[in-house]
Amino acid sequence: MAGPSKAGPALRLLRKGQVERAAEMFKKLLQQDPSDIGCQVGLARAQMARKRYEDAQVLLRQVLSQLPDHGEAQSHLAFIDFQAGNAPALDLLKRLTLSRKAGFFEFFNAGTALLQRGDDQGAMVALERAKAADQKSPQVRVALGRLHMKRGEHREAITELQKAVELAPSDPLPVLLLSQAFAATGDAGHGADAVGKALLTQPQSIPLHERMVEISLLAGWPQKAIKSAMALRQLNRLNPNYAYMHAVAMLASGLVAEARHILEGTLQKEPKSPAVRQALAQVMRLSGEEQKALALLEETHQLSPGDPGVACDLAVAYLKAGDPAKAQRPLKRALEDNPAHGVLHYDLALAQARAGDRAAAKASAAKAQGCPDLLVSELAQALLGTLGG
Amino acid sequence: MYGLIPKMAAPSDPKKPPPGPASRPAAAAPAPAPASPPARTISGELGLPALSRYTGPDPKVVCGLLKAPGPSDQVLEVVAHVTVEALAVSLGPAALPALRGPVRSRLDSGPQPPAGEGPPPVGGAAAFEMELAITRFHDRAYAVSRVGPGVPLGDSDESTVTGLQKVAWKLPRPC
Numbered sequence: 433m434a435g436p437s438k439a440g441p442a443l444r445l446l447r448k449g450q451v452e453r454a455a456e457m458f459k460k461l462l463q464q465d466p467s468d469i470g471c472q473v474g475l476a477r478a479q480m481a482r483k484r485y486e487d488a489q490v491l492l493r494q495v496l497s498q499l500p501d502h503g504e505a506q507s508h509l510a511f512i513d514f515q516a517g518n519a520p521a522l523d524l525l526k527r528l529t530l531s532r533k534a535g536f537f538e539f540f541n542a543g544t545a546l547l548q549r550g551d552d553q554g555a556m557v558a559l560e561r562a563k564a565a566d567q568k569s570p571q572v573r574v575a576l577g578r579l580h581m582k583r584g585e586h587r588e589a590i591t592e593l594q595k596a597v598e599l600a601p602s603d604p605l606p607v608l609l610l611s612q613a614f615a616a617t618g619d620a621g622h623g624a625d626a627v628g629k630a631l632l633t634q635p636q637s638i639p640l641h642e643r644m645v646e647i648s649l650l651a652g653w654p655q656k657a658i659k660s661a662m663a664l665r666q667l668n669r670l671n672p673n674y675a676y677m678h679a680v681a682m683l684a685s686g687l688v689a690e691a692r693h694i695l696e697g698t699l700q701k702e703p704k705s706p707a708v709r710q711a712l713a714q715v716m717r718l719s720g721e722e723q724k725a726l727a728l729l730e731e732t733h734q735l736s737p738g739d740p741g742v743a744c745d746l747a748v749a750y751l752k753a754g755d756p757a758k759a760q761r762p763l764k765r766a767l768e769d770n771p772a773h774g775v776l777h778y779d780l781a782l783a784q785a786r787a788g789d790r791a792a793a794k795a796s797a798a799k800a801q802g803c804p805d806l807l808v809s810e811l812a813q814a815l816l817g818t819l820g821g
Numbered sequence: 822m823y824g825l826i827p828k829m830a831a832p833s834d835p836k837k838p839p840p841g842p843a844s845r846p847a848a849a850a851p852a853p854a855p856a857s858p859p860a861r862t863i864s865g866e867l868g869l870p871a872l873s874r875y876t877g878p879d880p881k882v883v884c885g886l887l888k889a890p891g892p893s894d895q896v897l898e899v900v901a902h903v904t905v906e907a908l909a910v911s912l913g914p915a916a917l918p919a920l921r922g923p924v925r926s927r928l929d930s931g932p933q934p935p936a937g938e939g940p941p942p943v944g945g946a947a948a949f950e951m952e953l954a955i956t957r958f959h960d961r962a963y964a965v966s967r968v969g970p971g972v973p974l975g976d977s978d979e980s981t982v983t984g985l986q987k988v989a990w991k992l993p994r995p996c
Contacts, residue, residue, distance in 0.1 A: 437970070439972075443970070469971075478964060481961055540962060566967060566968055581890075638949060642927075642949075646896065650886065650897065676927065680924055680926050684882040689872040705928055714903050714921065720877060741900075741922030742922060747919070772888075804886045805885030805886055807885050811918070818912050
């Protein structure tokens, strides 16, 4: 076998994320010594990071021609085969994890393939062993965090994702996933804190600001939502979505006139948007312009009969006018497009109960009870209690 | 709290010659100095004109999640409920409030297109796609992993100490 590898400096570049420079250095070193296994493996890793699987395969086969039992090279080759649709390659990936010499990549590749195959339990075992082999890999933490979230284990997901945020502080992805996990546990405040910290180091990150608007609203901190909505509008002045988010944050903050002004401007850019029209109708109603709001809602319902927000607002207007039968029509139509929408089910239950159809009302209220929105689920539960359900 | 928020004026470029006769071509007729642009503010896009005072009720907005977040959702489905002056629907002895239409927190809430098939980005900024970001993040593991290649690295080992420094460390210290 040849002498020690000269891969060290190029590997260090690779680990800093300088993949292109590292690949060039590996290539130069391989020109000097084509049998340097460290450089072959390093360059193969660089090619896999760039999804250049064919180039990686050539290098990995060269490694195996010199060291036929090189576990990492065998694992990468099997993983590439699996990605190409060769299902039996998964058996080899699993078998490689059983070796006493198995290292990080044997476990990581097997875990990833098992996740893709839908074997969550097997993936969990493989990824946990990958974590043990490399405690500092943010990728393993993110994979484990997502897997825990998929299984509804939000506390465990938060633990893994918090570690991923520590290990990859300049990437918005772990923070976005962490804030999702916090939101799923009803702890939006901690989610907003995590996003806020990440924004200190990534102040221009559009996905982080978008998430900040959402999660701050959820946490009941509309001022933070306003700040991020304004940042978004500064970062991209042409996107009407950011103006709309700004208006919603203003409305949540009680700044109705300001919200209306922004919504009227957004409506000029997005004249058919049911979301803008519905929000505008709500601020019109708050300003005492009931008839104008109703006319806007009816026109919007004609344009977008499946929109849930518009349907609910119309139903409330018809209930107020004492017509529960008419109130049910827009709700039932919108439920065709949004069969799991909690507010539609709750308002329909109220309209059905008001019309005297208790059985239908109970069924609708039961569907609303499962809504993740606490306000809706609590009201649905109260309604079921009133109906004797 | 939210009036006209002035933005800082762009700093002048010190390498550029100041406008004036010296910077003009000799043959060019003296042109009138351009009118200085108005101070940049965000009033055009983000600022608000003087609005008539809102005298209605506090909307008492309560926000909630429309859908439990999944492991790779692009957005949180947050909705805002305006709860003030809720219509109380009488049901025998009890009355419960009807819920007005929840206001979505963003225009494009709803089914997301598959990764790479989203609408063209508005305003030129590249759209963030969660699935794509997750794939790229995952693939980076092959580059940034700290585990060795399974072969001795010899002189170019991966510690930050160079070969020369190692030799120096072994040399006897001068008295």
